[in-house]
Amino acid sequence: MGAKRKITCQNFLEEMSDYIDGSLEEQVRVSIEAHLAKCPNCWVVFDETRKTVEIFQSMECKPLPEEVKDRLLAALEQNWKKA
Numbered sequence: 001m002g003a004k005r006k007i008t009c010q011n012f013l014e015e016m017s018d019y020i021d022g023s024l025e026e027q028v029r030v031s032i033e034a035h036l037a038k039c040p041n042c043w044v045v046f047d048e049t050r051k052t053v054e055i056f057q058s059m060e061c062k063p064l065p066e067e068v069k070d071r072l073l074a075a076l077e078q079n080w081k082k083a
């Protein structure tokens with residue numbers, strides 16, 4: 001249990017799409033979930049992204065477009081500035 005990774009908000013954003021895809025290693029996934037549990041900003045972004053991904057996936061089998069990712073990232077940065 002000693003090698004648990006500390007996840008920052010930046011790490012979370014980098015790993016989020018893999019997390020949603022379910023393609024992360026167990027250890028990283030656990031760290032991501034621990035971060036989500038205590039970081040409301042990341043939770044909001046994750047929740048929005050997951051919904052967006054589900055909509056995209058139900059329409060066509062396409063990955064999340066970069067433009068959508070950028071928009072979510074910008075929204076998160078706005079949140080941080082407000083905090």
Ligand SMILES: [Zn+2]
Nearest residue numbers: 008009039042
């Ligand atoms: Zn965070």
